[in-house]
Amino acid sequence: MDDRIAEFSRERLGGRPVPDDLATLLKAQWGGNDGPLEDLEVEFFAPGESHPLIDHSYLDATDLANPDTVANVAAINQVNSHIGFVAEGLNGAVLGYWFHPDEPADRPAPVVSLDTEGQFEILDGTMFAEAIVGKWVYDDDEWFGRLADGFVALGVPMPVRRTADLVRPRVAVDPATLHNQLFEAERARPAE
Numbered sequence: 001m002d003d004r005i006a007e008f009s010r011e012r013l014g015g016r017p018v019p020d021d022l023a024t025l026l027k028a029q030w031g032g033n034d035g036p037l038e039d040l041e042v043e044f045f046a047p048g049e050s051h052p053l054i055d056h057s058y059l060d061a062t063d064l065a066n067p068d069t070v071a072n073v074a075a076i077n078q079v080n081s082h083i084g085f086v087a088e089g090l091n092g093a094v095l096g097y098w099f100h101p102d103e104p105a106d107r108p109a110p111v112v113s114l115d116t117e118g119q120f121e122i123l124d125g126t127m128f129a130e131a132i133v134g135k136w137v138y139d140d141d142e143w144f145g146r147l148a149d150g151f152v153a154l155g156v157p158m159p160v161r162r163t164a165d166l167v168r169p170r171v172a173v174d175p176a177t178l179h180n181q182l183f184e185a186e187r188a189r190p191a192e
Contacts, residue, residue, distance in 0.1 A: 001027055011047060013084040013097065019108065021127045021156045022086065028154045036150035040132050041090040053094050053114055054085055071186035076118060079179045083112055090136050092116045102172040110169035120175035124166035129156045134166045
């Protein structure tokens with residue numbers, strides 16, 4: 001398992017250490033114990049696996065002839081270069097860690113999602129498990145508690161038991177704002 005975690009770190013996180021909760025969840029899923037990950041439809045990427053939201057394989061020639069689409073894809077690619085994508089989640093969103101170079105190195109990397117509408121969002125929570133529960137549970141404290149218990153059973157501490165108690169990570173650069181700035185810059189660029 002340690003070799004597999006090291007490979008995941010190299011491929012998905014640019015060689016950065018795998019956070020403890022993520023390592024525990026990876027080992028559980030690889031061992032066939034999805035626990036609450038199944039309820040949240042979270043599936044970690046296999047080695048070499050991509051996703052249409054990351055590689056844009058869903059685009060056809062008509063899409064690529066539209067200047068706004070081309071500008072949006074270029075902006076998404078630039079933002080994605082700062083994300084270590086690790087999983088697909090509920091409703092087809094992709095999930096990862098925000099590694100923008102302006103983010104302080106002494107804080108855990110925030111969890112970020114990219115949804116099927118091309119929207120980036122920093123998720124509330126101080127670790128992956130909290131972030132994915134908070135993203136899809138909303139204000140159902142009972143469901144939040146059941147999922148938290150499921151993560152604890154897998155060996156992931158979950159001190160937070162309500163969406164309202166999740167901590168909003170501070171970021172130096174917000175991926176959604178960056179995407180909008182890059183999109184406008186790409187649209188203003190003269191055609192080649």
